[in-house]
Amino acid sequence: MARRCAICGRGARVGSNVSHAENVSKRKFRINLQRVKVRKGGEIKRLLVCTRCLHAGKVNKVK
Template sequence: MARRCELTGKGVMSGNNVSHALNRTRRKFLPNLSTVKLASETLGETYKFKVSASALRTVEHRGGLDAFLLKASDGELSDRALAVKKAVKKAQPAA
């Protein structure tokens, strides 16, 4: 699986190592990913996602996985996260 956050789409970035003599060599900036289980309150299930640390803080700040998914745009979510978002939308009562 790619080194990409499933909830925010954050991925590998590239840049330069710059020495004291200003020599530049290419390097990669890797996202701080961890595999976590997040619970959906609406569906009553847990889902395993590969998530960046900043996305995990955002999920907690927004009030859980369901609230995060409903507010997130479809373009940045992975296919698995989109499927969960669709299920959450379907399971919520129409208001």
């Protein structure tokens, strides 16, 4: 399963760790994905959705 939002398609971004001695190494900034039950086309499906989409109201959660 890909670490991407099912709604907006956001994924991880690449950045740098910078130590006190200013040594640089690559790192990943991962997005905050949540497993959410969503009603899609009359069916209830479980999707990986980022919290940005949840806060924006792009998804209606099923309880």
